[in-house]
Amino acid sequence: MQPEDLNRLAAEHRQYLAGFAHHILVCAGLGCPDNDAIVAALRRTVAERQLATRVLVRKGGCMGLCALGPIVLILPGEITYQTVTPADAGDIVASLGKAPVQRLLLPPDLPFFTRQHKNVLTLSGRIDPESIDDYLAAGGYEALRTALTTMRPADVIRQIQESGLRGRGGAGYPTGLKWATVAKATGDKKYLICNGDEGDPGAFMDRSILESTPHAVLEGMIIAAYAVGARLGYIYVRAEYPLAVQRLKLAIRQAERKNLLGHAIIGSNVDLDLQIRLGAGAFVCGEETALIESVEGKRGLPRPRPPYPAEKGLWGCPTLINNVETYANVPPIIARGPEWFAALGTDRSKGTKVFALTGKIRHTGLIEVPMGTSLREIVFDIGGGIPDGHAFKAIQTGGPSGGCIPAAHLDTPVSYESLNELGSIMGSGGMIVIDETTSMIDIVKYFMEFCMEESCGKCIPCRAGTAQILGLLTKFQQRQATAADLAGLETLCDLVKHTSLCGLGQSAPNPVLSTLRYFRQEYLDRIVPPTPTGEAQP
């Protein structure tokens, strides 16, 4: 297959799609259960009413507003329906070309939709995730064609560097710099890895991207492989995401058949094989060196860094490892130019970021906003605020390794730097809203228990420290703590943070430290008053 064949395929499929007067897209993500039945009911209705030549019913990817799912999108017209059931098929089909079904209609001016700025999620929900033709027709793989036919690897890397893209997995390392390091590294063999081990509870950005636009991730990976000179790549996905794995497998097969993977990709001299590796339920494997150990078939124990994977990664070879969302950002940067991307976001955090909005918030779901959007806008405008008349208490970003940010800082614009300053982290993009009914000690203890259980045990500060911190938190929870325990907790957190081997241990104290900073009174309230002898006795 040659580049012009891709154009032809895309044009043919566009023409096919244009032949239908109406398109019905049903969210077929994990967050919209029963979507199969809705698709079947709609198709049956369309067939019964002999509209099959005019109306096309397809599965779509995630449309974000999981709280009101299953969501159905009608094009043209941008009509979005909420909480659809198979029984609604008749009304929906009957309304095509007429007034929308009022009882299902989502207001078109809902801030959830209007306040977002989609880049990675642009095609999510608008194409069939299981159709490579849909992706091609929507302009997919054009960035790859541009890169392979008009750019040298160094040009690709320069564009990524100029865009200012930073790693979306959490650490925020400049992506272009990482690519340049791997490209420069010497060695015959180089590897490419996609980190899809989204282990943070409360995060589902990568799942949704893999389920909705798997080809976008593949395209980003192929461009990356070309840029750094890798010929074999692994996509490491959690086994807990069966639908993402299934769609990814299908996408790889489709790409192989169209010569977008394999030998001499679309007539170039680039070869790339991609394989899937299933995770097996270990949070620590989200850490890049632990993930590499796991790909090698071992226990996921992190390696000391340096050397970094860019120099010595998989099998000791230079390895480029990026997160799912990072790769998905690559095709639009190549297609639209680095200036376009760099114009979005803040001074040092460029582009857009996908966030998973969950917890005590009305519009739970998946959103994408430019970096620099305020937490208040995310929680109250896009997220619709707190349900059941409760008050906002904190927003937890960055998963079990992140911090809890109180209401006083809701106007903070979200960026890697601003969240760090607040004692939290960007993390991969999980945002969990906590309302006044939740005790911070309880939630922090929950996170610490998670980190303790997920500690791989390789280094002592993390293995023993998380257990000891949990012990102290338990004393606070049971109102048996002393002033000495509070001091001990702070010392211990500082120790674990600064002496652990990998990110898991280094960030495990974050929830404790951030709540000690913003919700200290909750700790103080649980300290047992000293006895008359002057000693605190639990």
Next chain:
Amino acid sequence: MPASAPAPPSTDNSRWQIVDRAMQRHDYRPDALIETLHAVQDAFGYLDVATLTTIAAKLRTPPAKVFGVATFYNHFHLEPKGDHTLAVCTGTACHLKGNDRMLAWLRDRYHLAPGETAPDNRLSLVEVRCVGACALAPVIVTDSILIGRKSFAEATAIIGEWLGDAT
């Protein structure tokens, strides 16, 4: 092990074919260990000691390493599962929305703690750390059906009905 547990799986040839194919796909390289263990669990439902020993030999890997890997990852289990498996998500969103109450109810109602299988082999209870459907919290998974956004009363009724003991 419950009385109704299946015979040791190591002797089941058709299932071994699935596992052998997985190893073959990776040329019996030692690094195929995790992929192989996934295949074993898919084929046999769990990892038993005899099977792990055989895998170690076939992949020319020390048994200690095979056992190390099998016990390191939460997804792998070394005991057979019951006829049905109920997974309770204990991710943050599900925790905030009350799945700890669900676990307490299961302990009272079915005398099961996470990781345990009922003596009659009917039900296994597992705890999963986030299935990524946080917007549907609280989430439970009955065999492979995901059930979300149900009140506690609705969810417990669904479980009862699913197990055929609605009372």
